[in-house]
Amino acid sequence: MQDPNPLPWGALDRFQAHFIVKKDAGNSVGNFVAKTKLTTKGHFASKTVLKVEWIGAGSLASKLNSDDELNEMIAKQSVNDATIYVEPTDGAIRIRNKWNNHLAFGITKELFEIYDRIAGHIKSV
Secondary structure (H helix, E strand, O other): OOOOOOOOOOOOOOEOOEEEEOOOOOOOHHHHOEEEEEEEEOOHHHOEEEEEEEEOOOHHHHHHHOOHHHHHHHHOOOHHHHOOEEEEEOOEEEEEOOOEOOOOOOOOHHHHHHHHHHHHHHHHO
């Protein structure tokens, strides 16, 4: 039987890159949860990042906050690229950003260097 009220769209055109760092969080899962909090100026398409701060209850967030060079690198990115989440999964720690459509999806060299630096901090915690 066919659905009498079909949805007007198919699969959504959204992508997200996940960078996986092999590290077991063990019982200290809260240590590896962090998210960027952005201070911005401007509106809509002209919005720019002024300052980056990491929020999270664990030691990773404080370690990321103390890396001024990393936070300057992130502040040069767009608001979407500067929004970064770090969270534990099964036997690993995931680094990701926001969902993008096929036109905006991609990882630049600068963004890869940011993720690589975050991964180094994850390994050292």
